[in-house]
Amino acid sequence: MSASAQKGIGIPILSVNSLSKSFNNKTVFKxxxxxxxxxxxLAITGKNGSGKSTLLKIICGLLSPNTGQTQLLFSGKVxxxxxxxxxxxxxxxxxNLYDELTGYENLELAAKLRxxxxxxxxxxxxxxxxxxxxxxxxxxxxxxxxxxxKLAFSLLCDPFILLFDEPTTNIDESGIxxxxxxxxxxxxxxxxxxxxxxxxxxxxxxNTLNVEEYK
Amino acid sequence: MFxxxxxxxxxxxxxxxxxxxxxxxxxxxxxxxxxIFKFALGEEKISEQVHAGIIWxxxxxxxxxxxxxxxxxxxxxxxxxxxxLTTSSSSVILGxxxxxxxxxxxxxxxxxxxxxxLTDLQIxxxxxxxxxxxxxxxxxxxxxxxxxxxISKANSKGNLYPVLSxxxxxxxxxxxxxxxxxxxxxxxxxxxxxxxxxxxxxxxVVTTASFMLFPFVWQD
Numbered sequence: 001m002s003a004s005a006q007k008g009i010g011i012p013i014l015s016v017n018s019l020s021k022s023f024n025n026k027t028v029f030k031x032x033x034x035x036x037x038x039x040x041x042l043a044i045t046g047k048n049g050s051g052k053s054t055l056l057k058i059i060c061g062l063l064s065p066n067t068g069q070t071q072l073l074f075s076g077k078v079x080x081x082x083x084x085x086x087x088x089x090x091x092x093x094x095x096n097l098y099d100e101l102t103g104y105e106n107l108e109l110a111a112k113l114r115x116x117x118x119x120x121x122x123x124x125x126x127x128x129x130x131x132x133x134x135x136x137x138x139x140x141x142x143x144x145x146x147x148x149x150k151l152a153f154s155l156l157c158d159p160f161i162l163l164f165d166e167p168t169t170n171i172d173e174s175g176i177x178x179x180x181x182x183x184x185x186x187x188x189x190x191x192x193x194x195x196x197x198x199x200x201x202x203x204x205x206x207n208t209l210n211v212e213e214y215k
Numbered sequence: 216m217f218x219x220x221x222x223x224x225x226x227x228x229x230x231x232x233x234x235x236x237x238x239x240x241x242x243x244x245x246x247x248x249x250x251i252f253k254f255a256l257g258e259e260k261i262s263e264q265v266h267a268g269i270i271w272x273x274x275x276x277x278x279x280x281x282x283x284x285x286x287x288x289x290x291x292x293x294x295x296x297x298x299x300l301t302t303s304s305s306s307v308i309l310g311x312x313x314x315x316x317x318x319x320x321x322x323x324x325x326x327x328x329x330x331x332x333l334t335d336l337q338i339x340x341x342x343x344x345x346x347x348x349x350x351x352x353x354x355x356x357x358x359x360x361x362x363x364x365x366i367s368k369a370n371s372k373g374n375l376y377p378v379l380s381x382x383x384x385x386x387x388x389x390x391x392x393x394x395x396x397x398x399x400x401x402x403x404x405x406x407x408x409x410x411x412x413x414x415x416x417x418x419x420v421v422t423t424a425s426f427m428l429f430p431f432v433w434q435d
Contacts, residue, residue, distance in 0.1 A: 062296055064434055082434075085300050095300075096293035098226070100233045112222045113301040137233075 012038040012074045014059070014084075014161060014191050019068035021054055028054050029214035032068070036207075038160075041183070041192035043205035046212045052195035053092065055211060056165050059193070061085045074160065084161070086114075089154035092165035093147070099139035103130055103149050106138060107156055116157040124152040128178060143170040151179060162186060165195045180204060216309060219302045223310025224317070227285075237318060241281045245326045248273055253333045266336055267395035271388055273326055274352065278319050282359040283376050285311045286367035304433040305426060312360050312425075319356045323348065339401030347398055347407070350414040351391035357418060358383050361425040364432045387417050 013035055020030040028051035036042050044052045057063035059070050061081050072079045072087060079087070097106045107121045125134045128148040133141065141149065147170045154162060168176045183192060183204045194201050202208060231237055252269060289295040298307050327348060330336065338344045359380060366375045394410040404411075 060300065061434075062299055082430075088300070090300050094293065095296050097297060098230065098294055099292070100230045101226070105229075109222065109226055110297070110301045113219050113298070113306070115219070 010076070012072065012160060012191070014070070014072050016055075016059065016070050017068050019055070019058060019065045019070070021051065021058065021063075021065050027215065029211050032211070032214040034209060036191045036193065038191060039188050040207065041187055041194070041205040043202040043208045044193060044195040045197055045202060045208055045210050047197070051211045051214075053094070053165050056090070056092065056163050056193065056195050059084065059161075060088045060090045060163055062090075072161070087160040088163060089157070089159035089161070090163045090165075091147075091150040091154035091167055093169050094165075095150055095153075097138050097146065097149060097153065100137060102137055103134040103141070103145075106149065107152060110153055110156055114157045120156055120158070124155060127182075128152045129174065144172055144175065147171050148175055148178075151182075155182065159190075161191045161193070163193050163195075166198070166201075167194060167196070168198065168201060176200075216303065216306045219306035220309030220313060223298070223302075223307060224313040227310065227314040228317075231314075231318075237281045237284050238321070241277060241318075241322045242325060244280055245273070245277055245322060245329060248276065249326065249329045249333055252330075256334070263396050263399040266334070266399060267392045270327065270330060270395060271351070271392050273330065274323055274355065275384070275388065277322050277326055278352070278355050278359055279376055279380065281318055281322060282315045282356060283363045283366065285315050285360055286364045290367040299433070304430040307433065308360070308364070308425060308429040311364070312357060312422075315360045315363075316353060316356045319352050320349075323352045336399070338399050340398050340403075343402070343404060343407060344395065344398040346411070347391060347394040347414070350411065350418065351387060351394075354387045354391075354414060354418045354421065355384060357421045357425060358387070361421075361428060361432075364429060368432075383421075387414065390414055390417070 014037075015033075015035050017033050019032040021028045022030075032055070034042070044055060046052050054063060058065050058081070061084055064081075070081045070084060072084050074087060098109070101109065104121060104125065107124065108118055111118045111121060125131050128151060130145065130148055130152065133145055138146065138149070147168075151164075151167060154164065167179055171179065186192060192205065194205055196202060252273075286295075289298065331338070359376075362376060362379050362383070365379065369375050390410045390413045394407055394414075397407055397410075
């Protein structure tokens with residue numbers, strides 16, 4: 001356990017320590033470190049291709065860093081990058097759901113794979129105003145409906161860490177309001193990280209990190 | 216892990232039943248292959264060795280045609296992140312193994328039945344023949360599943376699949392072909408015991424290696 005993690009026993013902390021990532025010898029970012037505690041929200045900003053999505057992928061375990069590590073201190077235990085996904089809800093434009101499954105079936109599959117109950121599914125479907133389309137195959141969804149379903153997917157298992165990559169892409173006004181309300185509800189209880197350049201989304205977070213500063 | 220593996224199997228079955236991509240193309244492939252062999256052979260009497268070789272060549276090509284989809288389709292459709300975010304790597308490989316084993320048993324059963332019907336092949340010990348087919352197909356499914364996960368991230372998937380699988384399946388194929396010849400000619404269980412032990416050991420070793428290797432393959 002790192003020294004910084006030991007200090008925070010009792011308060012869940014997500015620590016990102018000295019992360020570096022490069023693709024084909026091109027450095028995306030290097031020596032990037034930060035901590036986010038329960039009740040904190042962080043907006044990750046930076047121009048296109050600066051590594052916002054890469055950083056989110058590393059945090060939730062979809063991608064490995066070249067150096068450094070991410071860890072979560074939760075209930076006095078330290079979880080490494082290969083376990084953080086169990087505590088994470090993630091939504092991104094490049095996260096694809098199964099086109100040949102219905103909206104409901106996609107959420108049901110995610111809940112069953114995570115080993116949590118399916119009681120939240122209907123609640124989330126109603127919340128994101130997808131009740132009429134939940135029995136349609138996802139391949140028949142519009143991009144906005146898919147994005148709403150992805151947001152529902154990220155909240156499905158009541159995760160402790162919420163990671164959103166450009167969360168309101170393709171969503172209409174009412175969808176944006178739903179998203180903002182959800183962020184307000186979870187802000188004090190969870191860790192929220194949003195990768196975006198949209199000012200209305202960065203405004204939802206208390207802290208900002210510009211990945212371009214870690215080139 | 217087991218429950219999540221079953222959920223992945225159910226998901227893959229549902230997707231397959233809705234798209235019928237693999238099953239339809241495999242059954243068509245089997246029909247074409249067996250008919251070509253039948254027309255080529257005509258009424259000519261062929262030896263047990265040739266029958267065994269043809270049967271296992273057909274099984275190999277059928278399985279390589281169908282089982283590669285397990286991971287390739289997840290990568291192509293961009294849904295592997297869905298699985299990575301919801302379950303462990305061991306559940307994923309278990310679920311994919313279940314699906315590939317089921318798919319290969321269905322296609323191999325259809326293939327062998329069609330081959331026997333069209334060529335009027337007489338098998339002296341049918342029960343042992345079925346056992347050898349079962350073990351051989353099981354071993355082939357396990358090897359091809361882990362290779363499918365390896366090639367899913369490569370650019371030239373089609374070329375890599377048979378190239379990577381050939382050296383790995385060689386001991387399995389040699390033992391399966393040898394046992395099939397003996398089953399067609401007629402034998403006892405004890406005469407085949409060495410081959411059966413070899414097939415069992417092969418399956419156990421390859422399955423264990425798959426579960427150890429897969430987490431590294433699954434992580435980008």
